[in-house]
Amino acid sequence: MTRGFMKSGHLPTLIASFLYFDLSFMVWVMLGPLAIFVAKDLGLNAGQKGLMVAVPVLAGAAIRIVAGVASDVFKPRRTGLAMQAIVIAGLLVAWAVGIKSFHGVLALGVVLGVAGASFAVALPLASYWYPREHQGTALGIAGAGNSGTVLAALFAPSLAVAFGWRNVIGLAAIPLGFVIVAFALLAKDSPTAPPRRRFADYLDVLRTGDAWWLMAFYCVTFGGFVGLSSFLPIYFNDQYRLSPVAAGYCTAACVFCGSFARPFGGALADRFGGVKTLTVVYGFVGALIVALASGIADVRAAVPVVALTMVALGVGNGSVFQLVPLRFSRNVGVVTGLVGATGGVGGFYFAASLGYAKQVAGGYGLGFAAFAAMAVAALVALAAVAPAWRRSWLAPRVAAATA
Numbered sequence: 001m002t003r004g005f006m007k008s009g010h011l012p013t014l015i016a017s018f019l020y021f022d023l024s025f026m027v028w029v030m031l032g033p034l035a036i037f038v039a040k041d042l043g044l045n046a047g048q049k050g051l052m053v054a055v056p057v058l059a060g061a062a063i064r065i066v067a068g069v070a071s072d073v074f075k076p077r078r079t080g081l082a083m084q085a086i087v088i089a090g091l092l093v094a095w096a097v098g099i100k101s102f103h104g105v106l107a108l109g110v111v112l113g114v115a116g117a118s119f120a121v122a123l124p125l126a127s128y129w130y131p132r133e134h135q136g137t138a139l140g141i142a143g144a145g146n147s148g149t150v151l152a153a154l155f156a157p158s159l160a161v162a163f164g165w166r167n168v169i170g171l172a173a174i175p176l177g178f179v180i181v182a183f184a185l186l187a188k189d190s191p192t193a194p195p196r197r198r199f200a201d202y203l204d205v206l207r208t209g210d211a212w213w214l215m216a217f218y219c220v221t222f223g224g225f226v227g228l229s230s231f232l233p234i235y236f237n238d239q240y241r242l243s244p245v246a247a248g249y250c251t252a253a254c255v256f257c258g259s260f261a262r263p264f265g266g267a268l269a270d271r272f273g274g275v276k277t278l279t280v281v282y283g284f285v286g287a288l289i290v291a292l293a294s295g296i297a298d299v300r301a302a303v304p305v306v307a308l309t310m311v312a313l314g315v316g317n318g319s320v321f322q323l324v325p326l327r328f329s330r331n332v333g334v335v336t337g338l339v340g341a342t343g344g345v346g347g348f349y350f351a352a353s354l355g356y357a358k359q360v361a362g363g364y365g366l367g368f369a370a371f372a373a374m375a376v377a378a379l380v381a382l383a384a385v386a387p388a389w390r391r392s393w394l395a396p397r398v399a400a401a402t403a
Contacts (some may be wrong), residue, residue: 005137009129014141016186017122020080021145023179024118026152027087027172028056031109032230033156033251036237036244037165042102046238050355052102053230054348055109060116061344067120068337075189076125080118084180087115088173095170108169118145119340124332127325128190133270136322140266143321146314147259149229153252157233157244194330205334210327210393213385214320214335215342217278220378221316223346224285224371228310229255231351235364240299250303258310265318274323275386275394281316282379285309286372293368317343327393346374 031038032053039049070079090111099105126142127135159168205211232254236247269277288309296302320339328335350371357367 005130005134008131008134009126009138010188010190012186013129013188013190014126014138016183017126017142018145019179020084020183020187021118021122021142022148022151023145023175024084024087024115024122025146025148027091027148027176028060028112028116028118029053029149029226029230030112030152030156030168030172031056031105032149033153033233033244033248034160034165034168035234036157036247037160038105039234041165042100042105044102046359047356048102049234050231050352050358052105052109053234054227054351054355055106056112056116057226057230057344057351058348059110059113061113061341061348063113063117064120064341064344065337067117068124068334068340071120071124071337072194072331072334075193076121076128077183077187077189080121080125080183080187081180083114083117083121084176084183087111088176088180090114091169091173091176095166095173099166099169116344117337117340119143119343120337123321123336123340124193125187125189127332127336128193132326132329135325136266136268136270136274136318137263138266139321139325140263140318143262143266143317144259146225146229146262146317147256149226149255150252150259153229153233153248153255157248161245194332205328205331205338210385210389211335211338213381214324214327215339217378217382218317218320218339218343219346220285220374221278221281221313221320222340222343223348223350224289224375225258225310225313225317226344226347227350227354227371228306228313229258230347231354232306235354236299238358239364240302242299250299254303254307254310257307258314261311261314262318265315266322267318268315269319269322273394274319274326275382275389277319277322278316278382279379281312281319282375282382284312285316286375286379288312289368289372289375293365293372295363295365 035049035053094108122142126138130138232251233247236242236250291305324335325332354364354367357364
């Protein structure tokens with residue numbers, strides 16, 4: 001980070017945003033690393049396993065819209081404290097009552113979706129503190145909290161072996177308790193945050209074509225990231241016969257690469273422009289996913305391909321969110337909620353489609369191939385809209401850095 005960046009915003013709030021996002025993300029995708037244990041205990045088929053890890057993603061997408069509006073109306077800090085309290089209470093209730101059926105797991109997935117809505121709090125909370133030229137870096141650092149997936153993949157399987165997967169649900173409330181205290185002490189709402197908006201203002205955003213394009217682009221980048229993050233423990237276990245703990249370690253390694261690529265994605269977008277960075281991202285993602293669709297026999301070859309895919313998707317996530325405040329500087333909260341929600345929808349589709357592809361076709365190739373086609377479609381669409389963006393809101397005075 002440059003000295004100018006360090007002086008331009010509020011570092012304690014940026015740290016608080018990262019921590020809040022990190023632990024929320026850990027809880028959001030927790031069912032992925034636990035899926036092997038849950039499926040064995042409850043006798044789930046391939047389609048049910050895919051749906052189990054996809055429901056928290058979809059619930060997070062829906063709740064994120066509400067959280068985005070709440071962040072604009074009640075400010076991000078207050079909204080974040082309320083959401084974290086709901087997640088902690090939900091985890092403790094689920095642990096105390098116990099989960100004994102597939103429907104119970106799905107209900108827990110909805111509760112975990114509240115944690116997934118943390119995007120709509122952490123990102124605007126950080127964004128409002130930083131000027132236009134540092135938006136990509138600030139949002140990249142806050143958004144690197146998706147590294148919480150690494151924590152879930154590393155520790156959840158081992159804890160499940162030691163204590164049982166149901167007790168892991170209760171244990172997850174402990175670190176969240178520490179984070180909510182840190183968030184309350186460190187986070188502050190920016191004095192330059194926009195005033196409360198009317199409901200009509202949110203509808204106006206949806207009438208803007210650029211919002212829909214940004215939503216579609218994030219559907220591919222974040223949808224791919226969170227969909228793979230949630231499903232990788234199942235994939236490594238089923239495809240390569242790895243133990244749950246070994247599958248978790250492989251998942252953690254891949255997700256680590258993607259999570260910490262996100263800040264670099266924002267910084268690259270600040271330097272070379274979000275459009276150019278995304279163009280390279282979609283090309284790489286399409287090629288790498290095709291390789292996975294064709295089938296890789298050896299896990300030692302598959303892990304690097306998956307890791308590179310996650311790196312490209314992580315860079316893409318940072319790039320999309322570099323563009324959001326450039327286009328919607330006074331509506332970052334609601335646009336963050338909408339864009340993040342469509343990313344969650346993409347993740348739900350990807351994870352669920354992999355599960356059902358396995359059940360119907362006996363392998364994952366069809367699910368991967370369909371997502372590769374989405375990446376190519378995003379590349380074509382980006383090439384189509386980029387010229388108009390450069391002529392309008394990617395203003396000439398910042399064209400060298402943002403086009």
